[in-house]
Amino acid sequence: MNLNISDPESISLRGQLLLATPSLSDGTFDHSVIFLAEHNPKDGAVGAIINHPLGTTVGSLVSQLKQSPLANLPVLQGGPVGTEHLTFTVIYMDPKDGARLMPRISADAAEVLVGKKDHLVQAIVGHSAWTPGQLEDEIERNTWITLPPPQDILTHPHDLTLWKRLLSGISPYHALISQAPKNPMLN
Numbered sequence: 001m002n003l004n005i006s007d008p009e010s011i012s013l014r015g016q017l018l019l020a021t022p023s024l025s026d027g028t029f030d031h032s033v034i035f036l037a038e039h040n041p042k043d044g045a046v047g048a049i050i051n052h053p054l055g056t057t058v059g060s061l062v063s064q065l066k067q068s069p070l071a072n073l074p075v076l077q078g079g080p081v082g083t084e085h086l087t088f089t090v091i092y093m094d095p096k097d098g099a100r101l102m103p104r105i106s107a108d109a110a111e112v113l114v115g116k117k118d119h120l121v122q123a124i125v126g127h128s129a130w131t132p133g134q135l136e137d138e139i140e141r142n143t144w145i146t147l148p149p150p151q152d153i154l155t156h157p158h159d160l161t162l163w164k165r166l167l168s169g170i171s172p173y174h175a176l177i178s179q180a181p182k183n184p185m186l187n
Contacts, residue, residue: 013039013135015100018047019145019167022177028052028080031163034128035091035149037103045130048078048089048103050122051162058123061086069114070107073121076158079128087127091120091154099149103127120154145170 018034025031032049039045059071075086088110090102105113113119130138138144147166156162168175 011041011136013045013146015097015149017147017149017166018135019147019163021143021145022180023143028077029128031160033162033166034079034144035099035101037089037101039135041136042132044132045135046103046127047129048076048101048122048124048127050076050078050091050158051160052077053159054125058086065107068107069111070121070123073114073123075123075125078124078126081127081129083126086123086125089122089124091122091149093118093151093154098151099153118154120158122158145174 013036016036016039018032018036020029020032020034029049031051033051034047035050036045036047038047054075054077056075057071058073058075059066059068061075065071070088077083078087078089087104088107090105090110090113092100092102094100110121110123114121135144139146145167147170150156150166150169156165164178167178
């Protein structure tokens with residue numbers, strides 16, 4: 001996606017997905033899918049990785065929630081910022097705008113929404129953030145691929161397979177990239 005248009009201040013990627021390109025093969029963003037909750041070039045961007053499960057559940061991390069409807073919810077690594085906080089987010093379908101991310105909702109609100117067909121509640125540790133102009137620069141350097149969330153985003157497993165599924169659906173070229181081994185030198 002080329003962001004050099006005549007009025008860069010009018011660009012907003014809010015509600016879009018960011019797919020990490022294979023150039024981000026190390027660290028937090030390896031094969032990540034980020035849902036952007038907020039974005040504008042003047043203020044920067046905030047989002048959460050939605051496909052990196054940490055292998056634990058809310059109930060095992062928060063004793064007060066062991067008997068809650070949230071107890072068995074997998075915990076995801078949302079990004080490198082604010083990793084000392086567990087927050088709840090909701091991906092939902094807005095009839096007018098398609099898929100949206102509602103960041104940082106209370107545990108009480110999450111309990112009400114968990115299991116509803118038109119909402120996907122996620123437990124997230126940390127988040128991802130960019131300073132003004134940083135994300136646009138990274139996109140220009142082909143670090144991220146932007147993509148509108150598919151209509152069936154709520155039904156996809158939100159694990160490491162999500163990156164490959166979304167990337168392979170863009171084009172035959174992207175499908176080929178999605179099948180590449182992590183380290184081609186080992187082949």
